[in-house]
Amino acid sequence: MTGTWIGMPAFPVAARKALADSQLRVNLRNATGTIRARREAVVAEKPDWEALRQAGKEIKDRTIANLDEHLLELERNVAMAGGTVHWARDAAEANRIVIDLTRRAGASEVVKVKSMATQEIELNEALADAGIAAYETDLAELIVQLGHDKPSHILVPAIHRNRAEIREIFAREMPDVPAGLTDSPAELAAAARAHLRRKFLSAKVAVSGANFAVAETGSLVVVESEGNGRMCLTLPEVLISVVGIEKVVPAWQDLEVFLQLLPRSSTGERMNPYTSIWSGVTPGDGPREFHLVLLDNGRTNALADEVGRQALRCIRCSACLNVCPVYERTGGHAYGSVYPGPIGAILTPQLRGAGADPVAASLPFASSLCGACFEACPVLIDIPEALVHLRAEAVDAQRRKGSGKGVGERLAMRAAGWVFSSRRRFEAAQRGAALGGRVLGRRGRIGRLPWPLSKWTDARDAPAPPPESFREWWRRTRGTGE
């Protein structure tokens, strides 16, 4: 159940539906266009950017190679600073720990700061089942929660909503909505501030994730913008942080790398407005109790895969989503996972295990292997390489399953696996499609690739005019509209 949206169609079906939604595509194109320009500007002013990326990659790989030791060191240092460390094998175990701690604190509600890990384990649903109300405090999460919607982006879960739609949701769902609310972003932000203020000031228990956990010092780091993170980390009596085991970094000094890479890659800022760093508890300042829940939930699966494990370097900046032509056209919901976009396409199937469900199995095929994600990634995750590798695994899993699927689809997956397994073959197939006169209608777009690739390309709208490569075409035309 972890992170799978029950009833979610596999990627090709969901993508086809999303492609038909023109408002969604306009919203996504505008938002990702804005963020791409900002990211490029703040990356360009760092002459040492490549050296930072290299260091980021090496630190993460070094950590992963001795992950057990770093986690034990983290555990020791958090405990020494007055915190308590819990270990959770899976979502159910993590949720139970959070529920028990919340009950022990005598609370029936928690305030939450946006965290991918708690979305992944569907903590809010588990809390609700236990009679505990969870209040999301991040603006985008609030928009999603009030809109009875699902997140569609790692960083900006409501990226599929424009300001007019947000105004509609607030006007409809906020009991205390200011009269005459307009769609000016400043007014919308002020409405969210007023709406959540009492909750912050009276909350007893907060639940967060963390961007980094420093083994050497037992420090946790939360990077944010609005101040809702600071509210949650500082005001309540009890703080519970649910953190994936891959978030550990060995040394305090390592933060000098990631606190440069992350804000520039994610929101395209030199620095995000607020970063909180704390070790355990500090008497008279902040929560009286701190609990760290270290979460596996499939991460050790990914760790066991020599090619796939690089996905665990991910610092969740979302740059790969923002540059991805497939994501820009389909949006995040089509991926049917809390981790959408290129990183989701390699992380989700590994967390769930190859062939675990049709959504996970189809995700590695949700890419044209254009390489834009790899170029943007601040920790140099070779997403195309991992995709090709996972495609082969998905096809193997399919084959092992035998009659689990229709024979046609099984063959298609296998053949697709062969073609997708090399960039050269994939490009040849694209070229072949064009030369064979299969470029349909509109200028500069391929509607479909020949069978068996059509199994996937039927659902997308792949821009790939010959003789340019897809990559060159995207470089030349992106951001200019269609």
Added chain:
Amino acid sequence: MSAREEILGWIRSAVAGAPVPEVSREYARTVDHDVVDLFAERVSDYRATVRRLGWDGLALAISEELEAAGVGVLAVPADVPPDWLGVTDAVLRRDVPPLSTMDLDGCGGVLTGCALAIAETGTIVLDSGVAQGKRALTLVPDVHVCVVGADQIVGSVPEAIERLDPARPLTWISGPSATSDIEMDRVEGVHGPRTLTVLVVG
């Protein structure tokens, strides 16, 4: 088997034989610019107010900024330097005995110093040390006036990390509270202080 033992076991069998790369740290540790100029420029990029002045003009500048921001009740850390408060006629709420969250909610603004500041990113860092107080102090009131000594400004993030003490709770502040959640553009003013005024002194 406990979850801890089991997870550690899974990790050990998963990473057995994984290569352990050396970490090359060839990125810049310093910046080429005058750090005070650069800091002032970068802070103002975040739509914060920045003023540069000498120590003798500080009390007046504080009073002017509080008045401009409409702060009638001012929270201050227990150890705020008395000469900062020589001119302002705001009602003072000192954090001794400790102010509760609700007390802080009744304060229009807060005045603090900082632990250090980072020029390249326009960041001030608080560590609950001298003239800063606990973290909630600079969070709940809507206006934050921060005094930064020119000699507290370092050039780069690596220089800051080197000087900071990880045992203290740290808050890095780069401009007023903001969000990129509406169409991915930065809008100032959500839950943290909506007005940030930085006084660079010396």
